[in-house]
Amino acid sequence: MTVEPIKLTVDTVALAAQEGQLEIVLIRRKHDPFKTMWALPGGFLHEHDESVEQAAARVLLEETNVGDVYLEQLFTFGDKHRDPRARVVTVSYLALLRQDDLKLIASSDASGVAWWPVLDLPKLAFDHKRIIEYAHQRIKYKIEYSAAAFSLLPEKFTLRDLQSVYEAVLGRPVDNRNFRKKFLKLGVLQELDETTQQGSFRPAKLYRFDQKEFEQLPDRPVFSF
């Protein structure tokens, strides 16, 4: 009896924080199985001259036109029947997109690529729902002890922007005053000489994330609110 080789794929959960909620890039499948259903951007790892992570980056670029993003391996899903056709093991990744990156994505049903709120997903192909839940949990934890939030923001941002990212990811409101106090004390925010000008209210100071200062912090700094 000849045994089919096990196939390897990569699938990426690409997240962004938009208007206070967490959103994910999904693509509409053009082929069976699960034709016309929504799924994670992903594909087979057939190239032999790239690492698994490079494959994830390549596939994400090919399918959604998003490149140069924060990318981190999540988990490898290898249940027996997760693909109805054959034995397929997938290595999943988490990508964090800045608001700048959003424009790159032609977000329309017609193009087959669209943003969906993580808390209100459509029916998904394969075990992709489970992969998204895993990613959601990961980013929730991660934002409390890493600089992940800054991968979801443009270079310059206000304290409100930063807080909105935390609220989007954690899925709950955060106390304004304690948030600001704690973050400023950490010393990882570089205050700029600029402010937001638009808007009909008081302009807010702009900040930049200070990578150097961040690296001075202890092993697992605590950004919990």
Place this chain on the structure above:
Amino acid sequence: MTVEPIKLTVDTVALAAQEGQLEIVLIRRKHDPFKTMWALPGGFLHEHDESVEQAAARVLLEETNVGDVYLEQLFTFGDKHRDPRARVVTVSYLALLRQDDLKLIASSDASGVAWWPVLDLPKLAFDHKRIIEYAHQRIKYKIEYSAAAFSLLPEKFTLRDLQSVYEAVLGRPVDNRNFRKKFLKLGVLQELDETTQQGSFRPAKLYRFDQKEFEQLPDRPVFSF
């Protein structure tokens, strides 16, 4: 041009805390490449009727005779040239062994299976050193917000035993009095009516881990010292 399919393996970092230090099970390779070098217990995933995790459990049992242990996926290593022969991607696992399990392992060079201190490893095959470092980091973090320590202990243990596990994993001494105070306050230790009798000093009370109570704790309880 015909392309070789990518092969999948599993490799397991099996740890135990012995006499205040963290140790790992390694096997001596019988075949090339890296013949006679030490390596992680692991092997190809060729069976089609098992999940990746089941494969890891099976291979660990086959190679070291250790079964029924805590097993958790770590990371999938997929660099291009991590195996000199072919394109091999490996899914790594962390196993935590109780002191009871240690006996199961015929620990001798002759049998090709041996315990090694994590802080003083031999030269290792493939990228296994990197995998062990990853596992070491993971258990260090994990022991501070999970019940991982209890997977390294027998059912009944003293507070000293528990502290020794923390010291072995963290690689540093921990304050005796604060450790005891904090753990007792958490309420996850069930005090038994037994004490240790042997030894030339004051007998210590025995405790049991209370899974039920542990589940009552918040999302990420803090066991840091």
Place this chain on the structure above:
DNA sequence: CGAGACAAACGTTACAAATACGCTTATTAA
């Protein structure tokens, strides 16, 4: 041009947790 609305920004207090360290108790060996 003054009042109202609103977000930005600053501050205080009470409580809980982490840290550092001193001391007492029960056991065995000599």
Place this chain on the structure above:
DNA sequence: TTAATAAGCGTATTTGTAACGTTTGTCTCG
């Protein structure tokens, strides 16, 4: 009986968290 040692108990100080009140700057509208 006492010296040695680990087991076990207690207190003071510092640090961090959580909850909330207040002031400041800008725009809009009458």
